[in-house]
Amino acid sequence: MPQAMENKPSPNAFPDHVAAVIVAAGRGERAGAAGGPKQYRQIAGKAIIAQTLDAFLDHPRIGTIIVAIHRDDDALFAEAVGDRISRVQVVHGGATRQESTRIALAALEDTVPDAVLIHDGVRPFVDAGLIDRTIDALTPDSGALPALPLVDTIKRRGEDNLVSETVSREWLFSAQTPQGFPYLAILAAHQAAEKSGRSDFTDDASIAEWAALPVALIEGSPDNVKLTWPKDIEMAEQKLTGATFPDVRTGNGYDVHAFEPGDHVTLCGVKIPHSMRLNGHSDADVGLHALTDALLATCGAGDIGTHFPPTDPRWRGAASKTFVEYAAKIVRDRGGRIANADVTLICEAPKIGPHRAAMTDALTAMLGVSADRVSIKATTNERLGFIGREEGIAAIATATVVYPGRLPDA
Numbered sequence: 001m002p003q004a005m006e007n008k009p010s011p012n013a014f015p016d017h018v019a020a021v022i023v024a025a026g027r028g029e030r031a032g033a034a035g036g037p038k039q040y041r042q043i044a045g046k047a048i049i050a051q052t053l054d055a056f057l058d059h060p061r062i063g064t065i066i067v068a069i070h071r072d073d074d075a076l077f078a079e080a081v082g083d084r085i086s087r088v089q090v091v092h093g094g095a096t097r098q099e100s101t102r103i104a105l106a107a108l109e110d111t112v113p114d115a116v117l118i119h120d121g122v123r124p125f126v127d128a129g130l131i132d133r134t135i136d137a138l139t140p141d142s143g144a145l146p147a148l149p150l151v152d153t154i155k156r157r158g159e160d161n162l163v164s165e166t167v168s169r170e171w172l173f174s175a176q177t178p179q180g181f182p183y184l185a186i187l188a189a190h191q192a193a194e195k196s197g198r199s200d201f202t203d204d205a206s207i208a209e210w211a212a213l214p215v216a217l218i219e220g221s222p223d224n225v226k227l228t229w230p231k232d233i234e235m236a237e238q239k240l241t242g243a244t245f246p247d248v249r250t251g252n253g254y255d256v257h258a259f260e261p262g263d264h265v266t267l268c269g270v271k272i273p274h275s276m277r278l279n280g281h282s283d284a285d286v287g288l289h290a291l292t293d294a295l296l297a298t299c300g301a302g303d304i305g306t307h308f309p310p311t312d313p314r315w316r317g318a319a320s321k322t323f324v325e326y327a328a329k330i331v332r333d334r335g336g337r338i339a340n341a342d343v344t345l346i347c348e349a350p351k352i353g354p355h356r357a358a359m360t361d362a363l364t365a366m367l368g369v370s371a372d373r374v375s376i377k378a379t380t381n382e383r384l385g386f387i388g389r390e391e392g393i394a395a396i397a398t399a400t401v402v403y404p405g406r407l408p409d410a
C-alpha cells in the first residue's frame with residue numbers, strides 16, 4: 001500500500017543531528033618529537049589537522065565539531081587551522097586518548113546530537129564517502145566502525161622470537177576511524193569506563209564493546225591511514241604533492257660573443273688555445289652564460305643580466321663559473337634539484353671534441369651533479385652566417401630542474 005510505504009521511516013531518519021569529535025591531543029612521540037606533534041606538521045603546505053578538519057567541515061551531514069587538543073597547543077592549533085577555528089569548538093584533552101575523547105564528548109552535553117563520529121586527528125585522508133557510510137550504518141542502538149580485512153598472513157610470536165602459530169585472518173579486521181555511535185550511549189560508556197577505573201582503551205569501539213553497545217563493521221578505506229611514523233608523513237606528502245606529477249621545469253638560454261684578436265677562448269669553463277678570443281665583460285664564456293640563463297629560467301629568476309649587470313665593474317674578467325654557481329644556488333635555495341644540463345656550442349673553430357671531457361668535469365663540479373646529467377655538444381654552422389664567417393661563437397643551453405610542491409591543477 002502506497003500510504004503505508006510513506007509512513008515507513010526512511011533508513012536515514014536516524015541520525016538527524018550528527019556531531020564530530022576530532023581527537024588531536026597526542027604528543028606524537030612515535031613520529032619523532034623534533035618536528036613537534038605530528039597533527040601540526042605540514043603536508044603539501046597544509047597542516048595535517050587542517051586537512052582532517054576540512055573533511056568534516058565540508059561534509060553537509062556534520063553539525064557541531066569538537067576538537068580535543070593538548071593544553072600546550074593553543075597557539076600551534078590556531079596557526080595550523082587558520083579561519084577554521086571559528087567553525088569548531090576546542091577543548092583541552094587529557095592524559096590519554098580515552099580521556100581526551102570523554103572530555104570532548106562531555107562538551108556536547110548541551111547540544112545532545114543524535115550521533116557522534118569520533119575521528120583521529122592524524123587521519124587526514126578520510127573522505128566524504130567514508131563519513132557517509134559510517135553515518136548510514138548507525139542506528140539508535142548500535143555504532144558503526146570502518147575496518148579493513150587484514151591482507152598479511154598473521155603470525156603469533158612464541159618464545160625466543162619463534163613463530164608459535166599462524167592465526168586465521170578470516171575473522172580479523174583492522175579498525176579505523178571515524179567510529180560512529182549514538183551520542184548518549186557512547187557518552188555513558190565513556191563515563192562508566194572512567195568510573196570503573198579503566199583507562200586503557202585505545203579506541204571507542206573497544207569502550208562500546210566493553211559497555212555491550214553493539215558496533216557494526218563497515219567497509220573502511222585503504223587511503224584512510226593513520227599517520228604514525230615519520231615515514232607515514234613522508235608518504236602522505238608524496239601523495240598530496242602528486243608524486244605522479246612532479247614539478248619538473250625546463251629552462252633554456254642563448255648567448256653569442258664576437259671574436260676579437262687574442263690567443264685563447266674560454267668555453268664551458270675550459271681555457272682553449274685559439275687564434276682569437278671572445279669579446280666580453282667577463283671571460284665571455286658563451287656556454288656558461290647560456291647555462292646560467294637556462295637555470296634561472298626554471299624558477300622565473302630573471303636572466304644573467306639581472307644578477308650580473310655588465311655595467312658592474314666587479315664582473316670585469318670574471319670567471320663565468322661564478323655565474324653558473326650563483327644560478328645553481330638560487331635553484332637550490334628554492335628547493336630545486338638539477339636533473340640535467342645540456343649545452344650546445346655552435347662554432348666553426350676551435351674544435352670542441354678534444355675538450356669535451358674537461359668541460360664535463362667542470363660542469364659536474366659547478367652544478368654538483370654526476371657526469372651522466374651533463375651534456376656538452378658542438379656543431380658548426382656549415383659556414384653560414386656570422387658563425388660561419390668565424391665572427392663569433394653562439395651557445396644554447398637547456399636545464400631541467402625538479403621543484404618541490406604541487407603542480408597547478410589541470
Ligand code: MG
Pocket residue numbers: 255256257280284285286289
Ligand atoms: Mg654573454
